[in-house]
Amino acid sequence: MVPSTTLAIAAQPYTISSAGKPQLKSSSRSLRASACSPAIPCSVPPAAPEMAPALPVSAVRREKQLTFRTRSVPSMFVSWRIKAVLTAESGLRAQIVMPSCWDGKNLDSPNHKSHVAYPSLINNGKCPSSHPKRFITLFYEYLYDIKKFDNEWVSDKHPFVFSNGDPTGYGFHGDFVNGWDIPTLKKAIDTCNSPSGNIEACAVLELYSNSEMDDCIVAPSIAEQTSGWLKKLPGCNPIQSGPNKAVSQPNCAPVTIGPKQKFSTDVTSKGWAYIGCAYDALNDRTLPYRYATPSMTVPKCIDHCNGKGYTFAGLQYGEECWCGNTVAPGKLGAMKCTMPCAGDDTQFCGGPVKLSLYKKVPPKEGYSPGRRAKRLHRI
Numbered sequence: 001m002v003p004s005t006t007l008a009i010a011a012q013p014y015t016i017s018s019a020g021k022p023q024l025k026s027s028s029r030s031l032r033a034s035a036c037s038p039a040i041p042c043s044v045p046p047a048a049p050e051m052a053p054a055l056p057v058s059a060v061r062r063e064k065q066l067t068f069r070t071r072s073v074p075s076m077f078v079s080w081r082i083k084a085v086l087t088a089e090s091g092l093r094a095q096i097v098m099p100s101c102w103d104g105k106n107l108d109s110p111n112h113k114s115h116v117a118y119p120s121l122i123n124n125g126k127c128p129s130s131h132p133k134r135f136i137t138l139f140y141e142y143l144y145d146i147k148k149f150d151n152e153w154v155s156d157k158h159p160f161v162f163s164n165g166d167p168t169g170y171g172f173h174g175d176f177v178n179g180w181d182i183p184t185l186k187k188a189i190d191t192c193n194s195p196s197g198n199i200e201a202c203a204v205l206e207l208y209s210n211s212e213m214d215d216c217i218v219a220p221s222i223a224e225q226t227s228g229w230l231k232k233l234p235g236c237n238p239i240q241s242g243p244n245k246a247v248s249q250p251n252c253a254p255v256t257i258g259p260k261q262k263f264s265t266d267v268t269s270k271g272w273a274y275i276g277c278a279y280d281a282l283n284d285r286t287l288p289y290r291y292a293t294p295s296m297t298v299p300k301c302i303d304h305c306n307g308k309g310y311t312f313a314g315l316q317y318g319e320e321c322w323c324g325n326t327v328a329p330g331k332l333g334a335m336k337c338t339m340p341c342a343g344d345d346t347q348f349c350g351g352p353v354k355l356s357l358y359k360k361v362p363p364k365e366g367y368s369p370g371r372r373a374k375r376l377h378r379i
Contacts, residue, residue, distance in 0.1 A: 092146050092160070096174045098138040101127035136189055140174060165237040165246065215336045215354075219260035228345070263338050263348040264356065265298040271361055272302050272313070277337035278327065278355040280316060286331050286355055287314050287324030294319055295343035302358060314355030318342045322355060332357070 099116040100123075106115040119125040123137050152159040161167040178185075184204065192202035199207065208216075220226075226234050233239070236252035264274035280286045291304050301321035305313035310323035319342035337356040341349035350356040 092144040094142045094144075094169065094172050096140045096172070097123055098176060100135045100137040101131035102133040102135060103131045104133040138176060161233075161239055163233055163235075163237065165233060165239045167239055167241055170242070171246065215334055217335050217338065219263070221257045221260050222255060223258060223261075265347050267298060267302050267358060268361070270299065270302055270306070271363060272306070272358045273361050275357050275359045276332045277334040277350070278314060278331045278357045279334045280314075280322075280331075280353045280355050282353065285322070286327060286357075287312055287322035289323040291321040291323070292319050293321075293343070296321060296349055297341050297343040298347045298349065298356070298358070300343065301349075306360065311360040313358045313360075315341065315349035315358075316355050317352060318349050320350075327357065 097118075099113075099118050101117040101119055103115050103117075109115040115131075117128055117131040119127050119134070119137075123139060127134050146160065149159060162169070162171065164171055164173070166172070188202055188204040192204060194201035199205065224234050235255075236249045238249060240246045263277070267273070278286050287310075289305075289308065289310065291301070293300070296315065296319040298315060301313050301315050304321055305323035308323055310325055312324045312327055314322040314324075316322060318339045334354050337348060337350045337354050339349055339351045341347040348356055
């Protein structure tokens with residue numbers, strides 16, 4: 001597989017409840033990245049370069065649909081779209097269009113932006129004579145599902161805030177970090193010029209499926225709470241509404257990068273072991289026997305399957321426990337078994353059609369967990 005581009009976006013969506021508690025609201029979102037060129041226009045027109053005034057949120061509620069735009073910094077544009085009905089079915093969209101014209105000389109500039117510029121049509125068109133070298137255009141679009149938070153609006157004011165403390169959207173930010181194999185990237189740029197703009201038309205690239213992309217995660221290495229009810233936003237990011245520039249906070253606690261988080265529970269004391277995250281399917285179940293309870297935990301599932309005489313136990317969708325004696329080849333290898341257990345949110349119970357899979361470990365000769373505990377007790 002070809003490594004893909006990484007876009008680091010300082011924009012995790014939160015809401016602020018009527019009680020003033022920030023809460024992570026990122027259960028459903030998607031990021032679409034497009035590479036545009038003079039032959040391949042962006043599939044969604046980018047925001048216009050002009051600065052539009054920030055309308056009061058009450059106007060968002062009254063209008064059928066509203067788009068407001070801002071130039072966060074000259075090197076990127078941001079567009080928010082909120083469908084102004086109580087169901088907010090269109091969701092919230094934020095986008096960034098990177099500049100694609102280079103002066104041909106400087107890899108950077110004192111203000112980190114004047115060495116590049118936008119073409120005449122922002123995502124297409126001609127480059128200015130001062131910046132004659134043309135790159136492909138990078139266009140990123142972020143979609144947030146906000147329908148479930150319709151009842152969080154207070155006095156016609158929206159409750160959303162980005163994780164950097166910005167409740168306005170004007171601080172939306174992205175960084176491009178190249179992760180491509182350079183020869184492959186160059187070949188794709190030189191040869192993939194289909195007018196359709198579809199990535200599938202680029203034979204140079206070996207593509208991941210949608211399910212593979214959805215399942216790809218990087219376990220966090222910083223121990224901090226980022227979901228549920230929080231007393232404050234993660235990091236050192238107080239909410240700052242403006243209109244003045246955000247101010248860096250003093251006396252912020254140092255960030256410690258530790259080992260990656262594990263999404264499994266140690267059940268070796270029960271004679272079981274975690275063997276990985278497994279794929280499941282509604283019409284092809286990995287394990288045949290199902291048990292569910294709103295108080296599900298990993299030990300409870302292990303005990304249930306063990307009591308029924310099964311050798312495999314899998315937890316799915318927070319509150320489901322599946323048992324069986326065999327696992328078909330190819331089922332292991334999934335990654336996103338990250339859903340908290342319904343009975344203990346510090347444990348993880350699989351995910352949608354994903355199983356946190358545990359296996360009964362044959363006891364070593366002359367050993368059992370209980371016997372070892374007795375020996376330690378006597379010592």
